[in-house]
Amino acid sequence: MGSKECPTCMDEYDGGDHRVRILQCGHSQCSSCMLAQFSNGRITCCTCRATHTYPSIESIPINYIAEKYKEEMENLKFQHSLLVERDAAPLTPKLNKGICEEHATVKLFWCNTHHEWICTHCSVTDHPRGECEIIPIRKQFEKDKDVKKSKICEELKNIDDTKNDVKLSIDEVDKQKEEKNKLIMKMKEEIEALKKQISQKENEMSALHSQHTKLHSVTQECDQKKTELENVLTRFHNVTTFKELDIENTKCESLINIFVNWTKGLKEDKDLSQLFKTKLPNMLEQLKKTTNSQEKKTMIDAAKKMIQHRLNKTKMFAKKKIGSSNYFSSIEERQRCIVVNSLQHNLYLGTDSSLLEYDDVMRLTGTPPVIFLKLSYRDINLGDLHILLDGLPGQVHQFLELSTRSSGRGSYKGARIDQINNKNQPAEQLYCGGFLNASGETESAAICQVEAGTPGKTPIVEGVVLGCGGKSASFWIVTIGQFGTWPYPVIGHVTSGMPELKAAIKKYGDGDIVFTETGVVIDGSV
Known part of the structure; x- marks a missing residue:
C-alpha cells in the first residue's frame, strides 16, 4: 500500500476524519482508525504493535509529509493523464467534456436523468447506474451530431424553398416587366401615329384655309368685276350719240380684256387647278393606301361628292x-x-x-x-x-x-x-x-x-x-x-x-x- 492510504481502513487520507497522523514509532494511521483504537490514553500501532500514551487523539501529531506526498502524487497523476490524452489524440478523437472539478478526471459520460456531463467516479458515487440513465460520450456525441445535422438539413430545405419562391416571384416580375414594356412600346407607336395624323390634318387644315382665303378673295373680285360691268351696262343705256358710244365701247373693250386675262389667270392658278383637276386622283391614290375603315368611308363619301361636284361644274x-x-x-x-x-x-x-x-x-x-x-x-x-x-x-x-x-x-x-x-x-x-x-x-x-x-x-x-x-x-x-x-x-x-x-x-x-x-x-x- 502506498503512504497515501490508511493501512488499517485502506481509505485515502484527506483533510477530515481520515486525516493522517504519525505515532512515536514512526507509523501513520488515519484519525478515524486511531480514534477507534484509543482507550484510556493509550493506543497500539497496527503495524509494529508498539503501545503509545497520549492525552487525546488531537495530541497525536499530523503527518504533514504524508499529506504533501499525497498532493504531489495527485498532481503527477493528473499530469500523466494529460500526457496520455495528448499522445492518444492522433489515434482517437478527443471526446470529453472537460475535467470534473470534484474528481479531477475527464467527463466521459452523460447523465440523461440530471442532464449533465460526469466522470467515471461520478457515475459510481453521485450518479449510480441503477438510479440514473448513463450514456457514454461517444453515443451521446453521435446523437447530438444527428440532431444538429437534422436541424441543418431542415434549415437547408427551408432555404431552398425560400429560394424557389423568390425565383418564381422573379419570373413573374420579369413577365410583368416584359408585358409592361410591350404595352409602353405599343402606346408610344400609337402616340407617334396620332402625332403624324394630327400633323397631317393640321397641314390639310392650313391648305384648306389658304384655299378658302383665295376663293373668298376671288369672290370679292368677282363682285367687283360684276359691279364694274353693271356700271358699263348702265352707261350704255344712257348713250345718246355715236361719239359717246365709241368712247364707252373703248372703255368696255379695255375692261373686258382685263376681265378675260383675270379669268385666264384663275384657270392657270396652281392651287385652283389642283382643287378642280388633280384633287380627286390624289384622293383615289391615298384611298388605295388607307386601311382604316372609318377613314376609308369618309374618303369614299368625299370622292362621291367630288365626282358630282366636277360633273356639275x-x-x-x-x-x-x-x-x-x-x-x-x-x-x-x-x-x-x-x-x-x-x-x-x-x-x-x-x-x-x-x-x-x-x-x-x-x-x-x-x-x-x-x-x-x-x-x-x-x-x-x-x-x-x-x-x-x-x-x-x-x-x-x-x-x-x-x-x-x-x-x-x-x-x-x-x-x-x-x-x-x-x-x-x-x-x-x-x-x-x-x-x-x-x-x-x-x-x-x-x-x-x-x-x-x-x-x-x-x-x-x-x-x-x-x-x-x-x-x-x-x-x-x-x-x-x-x-x-x-x-x-x-x-x-x-x-x-x-x-x-x-x-x-x-x-x-x-x-x-x-x-x-x-x-x-x-x-x-x-
Whole structure:
C-alpha cells in the first residue's frame, strides 16, 4: 500500500476524519482508525504493535509529509493523464467534456436523468447506474451530431424553398416587366401615329384655309368685276350719240380684256387647278393606301361628292331634245343637264354627230324595268363624253355599251363613265370598248366606280378592239368600295392583228399584267 492510504481502513487520507497522523514509532494511521483504537490514553500501532500514551487523539501529531506526498502524487497523476490524452489524440478523437472539478478526471459520460456531463467516479458515487440513465460520450456525441445535422438539413430545405419562391416571384416580375414594356412600346407607336395624323390634318387644315382665303378673295373680285360691268351696262343705256358710244365701247373693250386675262389667270392658278383637276386622283391614290375603315368611308363619301361636284361644274347642255314618247315616259330639261326619270325602252343614240358635243354629260336616274343603255355612233368622234350613272337600283343585264362602228376614220376618244351609289346591282357585264373595222382608234377610255356592284357577283369590265390597224391606249379603271368580287378588273381582247393593245395596256396599266393566248389581263383595282 502506498503512504497515501490508511493501512488499517485502506481509505485515502484527506483533510477530515481520515486525516493522517504519525505515532512515536514512526507509523501513520488515519484519525478515524486511531480514534477507534484509543482507550484510556493509550493506543497500539497496527503495524509494529508498539503501545503509545497520549492525552487525546488531537495530541497525536499530523503527518504533514504524508499529506504533501499525497498532493504531489495527485498532481503527477493528473499530469500523466494529460500526457496520455495528448499522445492518444492522433489515434482517437478527443471526446470529453472537460475535467470534473470534484474528481479531477475527464467527463466521459452523460447523465440523461440530471442532464449533465460526469466522470467515471461520478457515475459510481453521485450518479449510480441503477438510479440514473448513463450514456457514454461517444453515443451521446453521435446523437447530438444527428440532431444538429437534422436541424441543418431542415434549415437547408427551408432555404431552398425560400429560394424557389423568390425565383418564381422573379419570373413573374420579369413577365410583368416584359408585358409592361410591350404595352409602353405599343402606346408610344400609337402616340407617334396620332402625332403624324394630327400633323397631317393640321397641314390639310392650313391648305384648306389658304384655299378658302383665295376663293373668298376671288369672290370679292368677282363682285367687283360684276359691279364694274353693271356700271358699263348702265352707261350704255344712257348713250345718246355715236361719239359717246365709241368712247364707252373703248372703255368696255379695255375692261373686258382685263376681265378675260383675270379669268385666264384663275384657270392657270396652281392651287385652283389642283382643287378642280388633280384633287380627286390624289384622293383615289391615298384611298388605295388607307386601311382604316372609318377613314376609308369618309374618303369614299368625299370622292362621291367630288365626282358630282366636277360633273356639275362641267358644261352640261344638249343641242337637241333626245328621243320621243316611244323612248321616255317623261323628260325633264334642266339647265346644262338632261335628267331621265323613267326609262321604258332601250335607249339608242343614232349617228347624228350633233346629238352630243364635247364635255356633254348625261345623268340617268330612276328605276326602269330594264336598263339597257347602248350608245352607238358611226363615223363620228365622241370626244370627252362623260356619263354619270347615279343610283340605278333596277335589274341590269348589260349595263352599258359604248361603241363606234367605222369604215375607216371613226374613233372613240376620251369617253368616261362614272358610277356612284349603284349598290346591289348584278352588273354582269359592263362594256367600254371600241369596235373598229379599219383604222379607227380608241383612246383614254375610263371607268370610275364608287360603291358599285353586287356582293358575291362577278362583274366583268372589258375593253374590246376588233379589226386591223386600229389602236387602243390609256384604258383605265378606278373602283372605290365596290361590293362585287373583281378577279379580272380589266380584260383586253386581241383577236385580229392588234398587238398595239398589249403594249398600250402594259404601258398604262397599274397592276400585275398576265399575257394569255386570248389577250391581256391586268389584275388590280386600278
